[in-house]
Amino acid sequence: MAGLAAANCRQNLAGPPAGGGGGDGSLHIYTWANYTDDGLAAAFTERTGIPVVIDIFDSNEVMLTRLQAGGGDAYSIIYPSDYMVSEMIDLGLLTELDKERLSGLENLKAKWRNPAYDPDNAHSVPFCWGTTGLLYNREAVPGTPTDWDFLWKNQAALSRRITMLDDMRETLGATLKSLGYSYNSNNPAEIEAAYKRLLELRPDIAAFKTTGFENELLGGDLSVSMAYSSDAIALTLEDNRMEYIIPASGASLWTDTLAIPATAPNPDAAYQWINFLLEPEVASAAVKRLLFATANQAAFDRLPAEIQGNEDLYPSEAILAKSEGIVAVDTASTDLFDQFWTKVTSA
Amino acid sequence: MREWGDEGMGGWGEIRILTAFAFLTLPTFLTLPTFLTLPTFLTLPMAPISSPKIPWAERLAPRRWLGPVVMLGPAGVWLLLLLVLPTLLILEISLVPGLRLGQPSGGYGLGNYLQILQPVYLRVIGRSLSFAVGSTLLCLVLGFPVAYWLALMSPQRWRNLLLVGFILPLWTSSLLRAYAWTAILRPSGVLNTIFTAVGLPAQAWLNTPTAVFIGLTYSFLPYMVLILYASLEKLDTRLLEAAADLGATPFQGFWKITIPQVLPGIAAGSLLVFISTLGDFVVPTLLGGASSMNISRLIYNQFLGPTRAWGFGSALSMLLILAVSLSIALLLRYGDKSTVTEPS
């Protein structure tokens, strides 16, 4: 019996998750923190009569695991980032979108009409974008950070006052960048060099955190946190001691998307949600409240000038040119990233 | 056993009975790990209904097997389905090197176990052990005087209430208690406010192993006190009086009479704290930051973290089960050699 189940297990673990669970009529959303709030959900429910249930994840990989481990038919809408969209398409986890049922795609900025990670937006709709940089407390750092290597140069002064993202590709990628390599290196020697460099910094890193450093930064317990621009901007507006920089050698440029899992319950509601968020009015109202950078040109046009002009949120083309998007690397490199990341976080 | 009956009805009393009972009947535990790996186990039906001592005719009578099936069947099936089978699955997966969610896997091998032997993971295991041993010792050192005072010196009238008072924090969310320590230990937190007020140097303990030791000790101290109390309460104080009459100093009396009598309690309490801290997840995660990856966090990361290496995670999980079983076995062996008296 055990043998039978085990064989079955191996099969199930290797393939895409089985579907079959039914929806209860509500829209289940699996998203990053700070992308939706009760106001947005309530507005949608008022409009369509569909109740919204929101679950939060804090890294693409966690979301992927949940989806593969039996959660595949639990969510109608997920918010994977660019490289994860490619990976999930390869794994057969995403529904090919029926463009007939979408409206408002023409509102997208030109740049996101045909993104490299998902040509022609066949499986995903760009929702927002941003950079990954350093958020710091001006009064608590020696000098002014301009680049990633600030962390290494001031390691002793910043000891245990640094947090890095709890995200394998971002944090190892930033280290690769600080060495002058690409975020998407497939070269084992380069990846190993980044691993060794990150290991040097490791004893002085307080924690690997994707969110949750805010209070400690504001309270002065931390000095620098590697952060997503969408999380950092809120803090810089709240307290003028906080600064966000996009490192000079380049940052990662990410896009978070809306996608429908292949086994999603209630796909109708999912399409309605996407259409809802593509509406310029809805999107700009959400952006004003939640402060992420929208990929929607029509929504951007409706924003107040001070948000449009915020360089942290919408950096200039010159800065963007130095940055690069994270894309899926080959299997051997993924293995290396995995191994080194586990080692760095375990050391 | 008598005295348990009197206190066996309240929440704390039950925890006490439970822990005392569970740890005094250790021999049954010992049989587990061996059975789990024995191949015969697979062929044994889990809802055992045959009864060899009863003659055939009676055995066939419906009543004879109906009772056991009704009483033991449902729970047995449940434990089989959601505990035994899953554990065997983990064992199997741990033997598939490089098994990763969503990818086809190769054949069997010991690769996952060999991976544990890499220095970085051995350090994780060493760190887990040091957290467990350290906080067990701290709990013992801090808990013994409290249990001693509660059992032998506290005012009789208030004794129950005082014990409940010490255990009460156990009834609150362990997450929130660990979280409270982050507010205390952060550099700008309560502790440093107190420290600077009394002229001590400020400490940056949050996100260090020190914070983990404090958090673990705090979380499991009540269990230690509970078990030591149960043991000290049964102490035969007449022996101490006799020893004093014969000229023994209180110190001698303590070491030669008190300690040997409560040794089973000390062993049981230490084992409980050791096992719990070895597998603890919440405290190292919330208080330890980047510097205190332990085996529990490592397993968690393999399953719900970025790397999704389920095979490696399963191997670590089997290792943890083995470590826990081993510590119970060690206690039993130690118990046999020392003056531990077999409980009735």
Added chain:
Amino acid sequence: MPAARPVTWPSLFSALMYAFMYFPIIVLGVYSFNDSRYSASWEGFSLRWYKSLFSDRRLLSALQDSLTIAIVAVSISAVLGTLMAVGLARYRFRGRGLYRGVSYLPLIVPDIAIAVATLVFLASVAIPLSLGTIIAAHMVFCLAYIAVVVSSRLQQLDPNLEEAALDLGATPTQALLKVLIPQLAPGIIAGCLLAFVLSMDDLLISSFTAGGGANPLPIEIFSRVRTGVKPDINALSVVLILGSALLAGLAEYVRYWGDRRQRQAQ
């Protein structure tokens, strides 16, 4: 031992340890009234975190999920666990030791190991994660704890009572329901309370078996603590602590009541 002297070093030390146990709880309590958002320094008295707590639908629904899980899992386990304890005490059969051993497993195997095993199992048989899977997983340890507590109670009972009932013509089922169960009641209640508290507090097993929008309180708290806490979590702790103290008080009362009944019976 001489009669308790007023101040001895163990009593002083114990007082210190009591302070240690309650210090974090008091800190949470004080911060819950602090007006500051960043929790580090005192900025004046405020009840706003309590207001935001009671209007936080997400937390309230998480609490509801947790209560549903705990109540359902404990209720079913109370029946199955009691039957298991009685069955193990009553019947001798091949594999009894093994059965008993397996029933103790949840007490000793670390949560994380049980949690990952359950996740892998559910994934392998393609059962979608939901509130139901959390309940199923919680039942495993609830069963074990209730059975252990009931067994210990069972050992103190007079076996002659049940035999007497049988001799007087009661069927075994009647003897079980009318004689044995009432006597076991304090043990069953206590076991349920313990299982209830453990179920309400469980993070790991829930994390690995939750899905489909089910979001029990510990998962919600954990995610809030990790993603930056607003101090309404402090207010929540105070409410939960008061709730648990009430529950503990109730448990004490049950004990007191049981004691009295026992004394009257004698």
